Amino acid sequence: MLSPKKQKFLDYIKSFISRNDRPPTFVEIMKGLKFNSLGTINWYIVQLESEGLIKRVKGSNGKRALSVLEKNIGNKLPMLGLVAAGMPIEVFDNVEYVDVPSKYINDENYVLKVDGNSMIDDGILDGDYIVVKKSQIARAGDTVVAILNGEATLKKYYLGKNGVELHPRNRKYNIIFVSTDDQLYIQGQVLGVFREYN
Amino acid sequence: MLSPKKQKFLDYIKSFISRNDRPPTFVEIMKGLKFNSLGTINWYIVQLESEGLIKRVKGSNGKRALSVLEKNIGNKLPMLGLVAAGMPIEVFDNVEYVDVPSKYINDENYVLKVDGNSMIDDGILDGDYIVVKKSQIARAGDTVVAILNGEATLKKYYLGKNGVELHPRNRKYNIIFVSTDDQLYIQGQVLGVFREYN
DNA sequence: TTACTTACGAGTAACTTACGAGGTAATAAT
DNA sequence: ATTATTACCTCGTAAGTTACTCGTAAGTAA
Numbered sequence: 471m472l473s474p475k476k477q478k479f480l481d482y483i484k485s486f487i488s489r490n491d492r493p494p495t496f497v498e499i500m501k502g503l504k505f506n507s508l509g510t511i512n513w514y515i516v517q518l519e520s521e522g523l524i525k526r527v528k529g530s531n532g533k534r535a536l537s538v539l540e541k542n543i544g545n546k547l548p549m550l551g552l553v554a555a556g557m558p559i560e561v562f563d564n565v566e567y568v569d570v571p572s573k574y575i576n577d578e579n580y581v582l583k584v585d586g587n588s589m590i591d592d593g594i595l596d597g598d599y600i601v602v603k604k605s606q607i608a609r610a611g612d613t614v615v616a617i618l619n620g621e622a623t624l625k626k627y628y629l630g631k632n633g634v635e636l637h638p639r640n641r642k643y644n645i646i647f648v649s650t651d652d653q654l655y656i657q658g659q660v661l662g663v664f665r666e667y668n
Numbered sequence: 669m670l671s672p673k674k675q676k677f678l679d680y681i682k683s684f685i686s687r688n689d690r691p692p693t694f695v696e697i698m699k700g701l702k703f704n705s706l707g708t709i710n711w712y713i714v715q716l717e718s719e720g721l722i723k724r725v726k727g728s729n730g731k732r733a734l735s736v737l738e739k740n741i742g743n744k745l746p747m748l749g750l751v752a753a754g755m756p757i758e759v760f761d762n763v764e765y766v767d768v769p770s771k772y773i774n775d776e777n778y779v780l781k782v783d784g785n786s787m788i789d790d791g792i793l794d795g796d797y798i799v800v801k802k803s804q805i806a807r808a809g810d811t812v813v814a815i816l817n818g819e820a821t822l823k824k825y826y827l828g829k830n831g832v833e834l835h836p837r838n839r840k841y842n843i844i845f846v847s848t849d850d851q852l853y854i855q856g857q858v859l860g861v862f863r864e865y866n
Numbered sequence: 867t868t869a870c871t872t873a874c875g876a877g878t879a880a881c882t883t884a885c886g887a888g889g890t891a892a893t894a895a896t
Numbered sequence: 897a898t899t900a901t902t903a904c905c906t907c908g909t910a911a912g913t914t915a916c917t918c919g920t921a922a923g924t925a926a
Contacts, residue, residue, distance in 0.1 A: 509919070
């Protein structure tokens with residue numbers, strides 16, 4: 471938990487970057503935050519770096535520059551894209567971060583937005599968000615994001631007599647029996663679902 | 669069991685953290701709780717720590733050493749009880765705190781666990797958690813927690829020709845037309861739903 | 867040179883901790 | 897019926913630590 475002053479310092483850097491599309495120099499921070507010494511700025515930078523919240527990188531022209539790591543963006547996970555039945559996952563180019571319960575915060579997790587109704591009988595509706603944990607394996611009964619022959623899909627994973635079965639949860643769709651000819655990758659396991667009302 | 673004064677003290681810390689995203693200083697607690705001595709604050713802290721409800725993070729002493737145990741930390745809201753169709757809300761006596769997206773953290777919100785299937789067609793299943801905002805009013809289309817003649821229920825709120833209608837979202841249940849003889853209290857508006865998989 | 871980053875020593879205010887003392891109120895002992 | 901005893905709570909202040917700030921100087925890359 472960051473002290474208020476460090477938080478303010480970090481917020482300034484973030485907002486500077488979003489305003490100017492480049493990180494501030496030490497002098498700019500000093501003026502913006504009304505400090506009187508570069509030593510103070512450096513002290514904060516060292517502190518924040520040691521706490522893993524920012525890192526220093528070489529700027530484009532060789533001068534040093536700061537960059538803020540994504541991980542400090544609140545209790546948020548990247549929403550990587552849409553998952554819809556029968557389509558590759560559509561990845562957004564500018565990733566949004568969405569607020570999730572803090573227990574899900576972890577490097578292995580990400581968020582997808584659900585497109586379509588293939589899981590409607592499990593209460594996963596079009597437009598819901600799912601928290602996915604990267605994982606190549608699944609247990610029977612897990613809800614998983616799978617890539618079958620290049621197409622992504624959200625299904626329940628089961629083991630039947632003849633191997634893996636992917637069950638949609640919508641009576642209109644059929645169970646998929648995965649044969650040995652098929653290429654199946656489990657991409658992740660669904661940990662949670664959430665939905666917002668306005 | 670905690671004495672009332674200690675409970676109040678602990679509650680103050682918890683609510684401070686959820687309001688400000690950081691633990692209070694001794695002075696802040698002193699002012700907030702209208703004590704006149706830091707010694708009193710320290711006495712409570714020592715007491716609560718020895719009862720295992722609080723811990724100090726920074727070893728010996730130092731600034732901002734106060735921190736509440738994980739159980740109470742973070743983005744949690746009280747889960748006040750169960751809401752089931754046709755029953756008063758069942759209030760738990762020892763309130764649990766559940767993790768929710770941080771945007772929902774605020775004194776007006778709380779969490780209920782859903783018991784029953786009256787909203788299944790809206791993807792709200794038995795066992796799901798709902799985030800509820802205390803509110804006596806509702807807009808048409810809102811999902812609300814309402815008390816109708818003493819019975820709590822989770823329904824969608826609409827205005828029909830003859831006044832308020834409460835719609836379940838399960839074909840097996842009927843729409844409730846609220847008459848002027850009925851006592852209807854809107855208790856809160858549902859802001860979000862979430863569900864966990866194991 | 868110019869524009870910037872790093873490093874260091876030292877000071878101060880903010881904050882926590884320790885300690886001694888005292889004041890109720892309830893229960894037990896005389 | 898008075899007096900200890902104990903648990904619970906409150907105060908004031910001194911001492912100890914840390915977080916933050918400064919100024920200055922040296923280092924590094926275009």
